[in-house]
Amino acid sequence: MAIRRREFxxxxxxxxxxxxxxxxxxxxxxxxxxxxxEIKSSPSKVRWAxxxxxxxxxxxxxxxxxxxxxxxxxxxPQIPDPVREVKWIWVDTFERAFPTLEHEFISEEVKKRKFxxxxxxxxxxxxxxxxxxxxxxxxxxxxxxxxLHRCIGCKFCIAxxxxxxxxxxxxxxxxxxxxxxxxxxxxxxxxxxxxxxxYQRLDEGKLPYCVEASEGKMYFGNLNDPxxxxxxxxxxxxxxxRKPELQTKPMVFYIL
Amino acid sequence: MxxxxxxxxxxxxxxxxxxxxxxxxFGRLEAIPQPELPKEEKKCVESKEYxxxxxxxxxxxWRKKAVREGVHIYVASDGEKYTISLQRTCMKCHTxxxxxxxxxxxxxxxxxxxxxxxxxxxxxxxxx
Amino acid sequence: xxxxxxxxxxxxWIWLGFLVLLxxxxxxxxxxxHQIGAGRVVGLHRDLTWGLHIGQLCFFVGAAAGAVMIVxxxxxxxxxxxxxxxxxxxxxxxxxxxxxMLSVFVIMGQPWRVFYVLFYxxxxxxxxxxxxxxxxxxxxxxxxxxxxxxxxxxxxxxxxWLKPIIYLAILWAPLIHIVTAFxxxxxxxxxxxxxxxxxxxxxxxxxxAGPALLLVLALLTKKIxxxxxxxxxxxxxxxxxxxxxxxxxxxxxxxxxxxFYSGIHSHQAPYLYLFFGYEGHTEYVSLMWASMxxxxxxxxLLIPTATRRNEVTLTLxxxxxxxxxxxxxxxxxxxxxFTPNVFHTITPxxxxxxxxxxxxxxxxxxxxxxxxxxxxxxxxxxxxxKGVFIKSS
Numbered sequence: 001m002a003i004r005r006r007e008f009x010x011x012x013x014x015x016x017x018x019x020x021x022x023x024x025x026x027x028x029x030x031x032x033x034x035x036x037x038e039i040k041s042s043p044s045k046v047r048w049a050x051x052x053x054x055x056x057x058x059x060x061x062x063x064x065x066x067x068x069x070x071x072x073x074x075x076x077p078q079i080p081d082p083v084r085e086v087k088w089i090w091v092d093t094f095e096r097a098f099p100t101l102e103h104e105f106i107s108e109e110v111k112k113r114k115f116x117x118x119x120x121x122x123x124x125x126x127x128x129x130x131x132x133x134x135x136x137x138x139x140x141x142x143x144x145x146x147x148l149h150r151c152i153g154c155k156f157c158i159a160x161x162x163x164x165x166x167x168x169x170x171x172x173x174x175x176x177x178x179x180x181x182x183x184x185x186x187x188x189x190x191x192x193x194x195x196x197x198x199y200q201r202l203d204e205g206k207l208p209y210c211v212e213a214s215e216g217k218m219y220f221g222n223l224n225d226p227x228x229x230x231x232x233x234x235x236x237x238x239x240x241x242r243k244p245e246l247q248t249k250p251m252v253f254y255i256l
Numbered sequence: 257m258x259x260x261x262x263x264x265x266x267x268x269x270x271x272x273x274x275x276x277x278x279x280x281x282f283g284r285l286e287a288i289p290q291p292e293l294p295k296e297e298k299k300c301v302e303s304k305e306y307x308x309x310x311x312x313x314x315x316x317x318w319r320k321k322a323v324r325e326g327v328h329i330y331v332a333s334d335g336e337k338y339t340i341s342l343q344r345t346c347m348k349c350h351t352x353x354x355x356x357x358x359x360x361x362x363x364x365x366x367x368x369x370x371x372x373x374x375x376x377x378x379x380x381x382x383x384x
Numbered sequence: 385x386x387x388x389x390x391x392x393x394x395x396x397w398i399w400l401g402f403l404v405l406l407x408x409x410x411x412x413x414x415x416x417x418h419q420i421g422a423g424r425v426v427g428l429h430r431d432l433t434w435g436l437h438i439g440q441l442c443f444f445v446g447a448a449a450g451a452v453m454i455v456x457x458x459x460x461x462x463x464x465x466x467x468x469x470x471x472x473x474x475x476x477x478x479x480x481x482x483x484x485m486l487s488v489f490v491i492m493g494q495p496w497r498v499f500y501v502l503f504y505x506x507x508x509x510x511x512x513x514x515x516x517x518x519x520x521x522x523x524x525x526x527x528x529x530x531x532x533x534x535x536x537x538x539x540x541x542x543x544x545w546l547k548p549i550i551y552l553a554i555l556w557a558p559l560i561h562i563v564t565a566f567x568x569x570x571x572x573x574x575x576x577x578x579x580x581x582x583x584x585x586x587x588x589x590x591x592x593a594g595p596a597l598l599l600v601l602a603l604l605t606k607k608i609x610x611x612x613x614x615x616x617x618x619x620x621x622x623x624x625x626x627x628x629x630x631x632x633x634x635x636x637x638x639x640x641x642x643x644f645y646s647g648i649h650s651h652q653a654p655y656l657y658l659f660f661g662y663e664g665h666t667e668y669v670s671l672m673w674a675s676m677x678x679x680x681x682x683x684x685l686l687i688p689t690a691t692r693r694n695e696v697t698l699t700l701x702x703x704x705x706x707x708x709x710x711x712x713x714x715x716x717x718x719x720x721x722f723t724p725n726v727f728h729t730i731t732p733x734x735x736x737x738x739x740x741x742x743x744x745x746x747x748x749x750x751x752x753x754x755x756x757x758x759x760x761x762x763x764x765x766x767x768x769x770k771g772v773f774i775k776s777s
Contacts, residue, residue, distance in 0.1 A: 038324075039508055075375070083429035083731055092727070099728035100650070126572050132511035133500040139326060147323045148373060152500055153493020155433035156511055162573025164726040168433055168493065170423030180375060180383040183344050188372035189421045190493025203326050246572040 038137035039128050046141040047123075048197060049223040051230050051239060051253040052116055056217040063091045066116065069213035070195070075186040077169075077176035086167040088195040089118040089210055097242060097254075110256065116218075118210070119144060119165040119195040120242065120250030127157040127166065136192075142223075142251060143197045153190040162246050166194045223251070289363040292355040301330070301338050301345070315342070342374050351377040385537050388763035389756045395608075400755060403748040410745010413738035414490050422493070426739045431725035432718075436735040439714040440487040440743055443593070444750070445564045446586060446713065448480035448521065450594010452557030453624050455528075459550050465620060468765060469602060469613040471536075474529030474553075475757035476598050481522045481560070483750035488514075490742055510567045517556070517563050524553035529757070537764045561586040568721065576654040576720040579642070581635055586713075588632035593709040596625045596702040601754070603699055611762045622698055626686040629705055633679060650728065654720040657730065665730045668719055671711055678708035 057063055070076070070089050079085050095102050097115040121144045128138050135150040136157050158166045172189045180186070187193050198208035206212075211220040221228030230253075239253040257263065272279075281287035300307055302314065321327040322340040330338045339345050350356045353376045361368050371379070417425040428435050454473040457463035466473075488511075489495060506512050528550050535542040565583035572578065599621050602613050643651040656662050658672040685691045685701030692698055715735070724730050735743075 039506075079423075081423055081429075083431065084423045085430060096727035096729065130509050130511070130571070132506055132509040132515075133497075133504045134506050137324070145323065149319055149323065150497070150500060150504065151494065152497040153495075154488075154491065154511060155493070156509075156567075158430075158433040159574065159721070160571045162726055164431065167430060168422075168428075170429070171421040174375075177383065180380055182375060182377070182380045183341075185343060185374040188369075190418065192493075199326065200322075200328060203328055243573070248572065 037140075038134050045222075045224060047223040047251070048121070048142045048202065049221065049230050049234075049251040049253065050211070051219040051233050051237075051255055053217050053219070053233075053255045054113055054115055055255070057114065057116065062214075062217065063114065063116065065215075066210045066213045066218070067091070069209040072179065073181055073184060073209045075173075075177055075181055075184055076193075077171070077173035077186070078178060079171055079176050081171070084168075084170040086169065086173065086193065088167070088193070089116060091115070092117050098240065100243070100245070101240070115254060116210075117163070117165070117242075118252065119197075120163055120248070120252045121195075121197055123249035123251060124247060126160040126162065126248060130156045130160045132156065139199065141202070143199045143202070145196055145199060146192065146194055148185075148187055148191050148193065151191040153192065155192065157192055162243050162248060163250070166192050168192050287363070289360040291357070291359045292352065294349040294351065297349040300349070301332050303333075306333075315346075318342075342370065343376075347377055353378070385534055385760060385764065388760045391763075392759060396755075396759065400752060403752045403755070406748035407745045407752070410742045410748065414742045414745070416738060417742075418495070425736065427734050427736045429731060429733065431727075431731040432722035432733040434491070434718050434722070435733055436715060436718070436739050436743055437487045437491045437746075439716075439718045440746065441484050442561075442564060442568075442586070442717055443589075443710055443714040444480045444483040444487065445518070445561045446590030446709075447594040447597050448477045448484060449557045449561045449587075449590045450592075450596075450598065451477035451480075451525070452554055453591050453595045453628075454598070454621065455550075455557075456554050457620075459554060463620075465614055465616040467614075468611075469598075469617050469621075471529050471533045471761050472602065472605075472613070472758060473598055474525045474532075475761060476601065476754055477525045477557075478522055478529065478757060479750040479752075479754035480594075481518055481525070482753050483746055484560075484564075485515075485518050485522070486746045486749055487743070490746060510563060510570065514560075514563050514567060517560050521553070521556050521560050524549060524556060528553050529761075533761055533764055536768065539768075558587060561590050568717075571721075573726055574721045575651050576717075579639065581639060585632060585635045585639075588628050588635055589709050589713055590628075592625050592628035592632055593706050593713075595621045595628075596705050599625065600699060600702050600706065601758075603695060605758065605762065609762055609766070611766055618698070619693065622686060622692050622702075625702065625705065626683075626692070629679075629682060629686070632709075633683070650724075653724050653728070657723055658716060658720055662724065663730055665732055667732045667734065668716065672716060675708045675711040675716065678704040678711070682708060 067087075067089050071078075071087075074088065076088055077086050091114050094111050094113055094115065097117055102111075121142055123142065125136075125138060125144050127136050128134075128144060131137070132154065133150050133152055135147045135152070136144060137147070138144050153168070155168055158168060169187055169189045169191055173187050177186060198206075198210075201208060207220055211218045219230045219233045221230035223231060225231060233255065234253055237255045239255050241250045241253055243250075302310075307314070318330065318340045321330070328340050330340050332338060347353070353371065357368060357370075413425065422428065426435070451473040454466050454469055458466040458470045489498060492498060501512055501515050528546065531546050532542045562583045565586040568574070568577040569579060569582035599618060602618065606612050640655065643655055653662060657665065658668050660666075661669050682701050682705035685697050685704065691701065719733060722733070
């Protein structure tokens with residue numbers, strides 16, 4: 001009697017383990033293709049890119065118009081705590097935007113220029129590589145999207161981003177909204193948000209809010225289309241990107 | 257079995273305890289949640305029966321489509337097209353979440369966290 | 385066998401009660417973060433998003449893997465002197481892995497979404513592997529320790545099906561801190577971490593601080609319960625600890641060489657900030673030097689055989705080592721990775737009191753597990769020593 005029970009338990013145990021492992025494995029293999037689609041950039045017809053003409057951004061108002069267009073439309077909170085700000089697009093100095101380019105004797109005018117910084121929607125994004133749940137993933141057209149329904153708030157992506165484009169919600173964001181856009185959601189505490197290149201507007205054939213508000217100072221278009229404005233302006237001007245040595249292949253170009 | 261009497265007594269007590277929600281509301285009509293439907297609109301994205309049973313699946317499918325697949329138009333079973341958006345489509349008609357969504361969800365104790373992020377129409381009033 | 389955990393002298397219950405109190409305080413502060421927002425409770429900010437708690441993950445994952453330095457010689461090389469401490473080492477590993485896993489859980493902004501890591505497996509993300517590897521290690525050690533102990537309790541040899549599981553647990557142990565090191569060393573923007581030697585240093589600190597902590601606990605247990613794991617065992621573990629620590633300090637020296645000889649300023653900046661201060665910020669200078677001084681004390685006390693054999697100096701040396709490694713892995717490692725930030729400026733970080741209390745709560749959970757499991761193990765061994773055998777029916 002005792003031997004039969006032990007045999008039974010052994011077989012049951014092996015059966016359960018096999019069942020769990022094979023179903024898990026089956027799910028993994030089946031989902032594997034989907035997962036690959038979400039993390040790799042694949043050659044496709046459209047690759048969105050942006051080129052910012054930094055010489056044209058002169059007054060504070062120039063920057064403010066662009067930033068407010070984005071932040072107001074997306075209900076981005078205004079956090080008073082200076083080290084815990086939430087900013088999808090912001091202004092920064094040359095020294096902070098391009099720290100390794102800094103040199104004593106380069107043009108004073110360039111050194112004093114201010115730069116618009118945002119998520120670079122890199123072609124080789126480290127943030128996408130590290131997200132454990134693919135809350136941040138790369139679309140085929142190059143946009144690095146943030147899925148707030150899935151973010152678990154582990155902040156690995158913020159550690160991975162070499163550009164400081166990502167924001168963790170340290171405070172309840174709704175408490176710090178001065179006005180609200182009723183057509184767009186806000187976020188909650190404990191999730192990461194960032195510029196999403198207005199992918200919904202792109203899908204509807206419109207330009208991102210920042211590009212629209214810049215009144216021509218920012219170029220945006222399909223990098224794969226040789227006739228697009230962004231392709232032409234990149235070919236004809238001196239452009240730099242942030243931290244090229246890390247080879248994340250950013251898609252935001254700065255026209256010096 | 258030892259202490260048969262006590263064991264059976266307490267098993268019955270346990271069953272009665274776990275079935276409290278069923279027999280305590282027996283025959284009480286007030287216990288049935290009455291969500292308030294929108295007054296003007298008579299047609300939802302899908303039929304009432306479908307929505308009652310599958311609205312959570314529909315919403316899950318919607319958010320996957322809109323955020324992860326870049327599909328922003330939903331074609332309903334009757335062929336009509338809707339924009340996939342909680343705030344711009346669903347809440348355009350179901351404007352009061354307390355009187356509609358929360359009524360049933362409170363009764364079933366299915367906690368909703370949609371509005372931790374999403375903004376409901378009455379919430380918008382706070383900023384106006 | 386578990387009934388041993390439910391019987392004990394008053395000091396056992398007072399100790400457990402104290403730990404539970406610390407756990408409750410930790411839970412209170414952890415919950416506070418989710419009620420009013422992390423910005424009002426913790427010291428983390430936009431430029432530094434992994435601080436004290438992920439540091440604890442790095443330290444305790446090493447402590448957990450350190451148990452393999454006892455288990456491996458016993459099973460692979462039949463080192464009989466480790467007979468009494470092997471089960472204790474495996475139970476110690478269980479407690480330490482619990483601390484490591486909880487440390488990650490408490491930093492999550494949406495903790496109730498934690499199972500998404502399993503619902504949406506992502507083979508390219510190291511966190512996914514970390515969760516799998518740590519969970520499996522926990523289960524393996526629990527099984528190995530419990531079954532071997534149970535066999536002792538019954539007075540028989542452990543069943544043969546356990547052997548492959550034991551071997552798997554031994555091979556699995558280095559995996560847990562290699563994967564944790566991979567969390568850090570694959571990030572392109574963090575120069576302090578972007579080094580192949582990170583995994584090697586994790587191994588070295590694990591095999592020094594882990595067994596050292598185990599050793600201190602074993603000596604403490606001897607004082608409290610009279611259970612002696614054996615002078616030879618203690619001596620061998622001390623030797624393992626000091627060799628691993630020497631290798632660790634060497635590896636640290638190698639890192640310093642690469643940073644400073646290469647002349648790349650952004651590689652040097654974290655070290656300059658930690659050791660001397662940078663751009664006026666000197667927050668961690670004293671702590672960094674304290675860690676170095678404690679490391680020197682540990683080397684001075686543990687290298688000479690005389691001081692290593694003396695229990696007092698051995699304990700002091702091990703405690704110095706543990707605190708030195710804890711400062712370096714548990715806090716400095718995180719700070720160095722994020723400071724200077726991606727804009728090459730300094731935004732200082734200090735763990736807040738609530739953050740610290742949550743960490744204390746997490747430690748208490750781990751030590752509760754260790755206390756209970758060790759109570760069972762030591763009771764079984766002491767019963768055997770007294771000649772009280774359970775007849776297998």
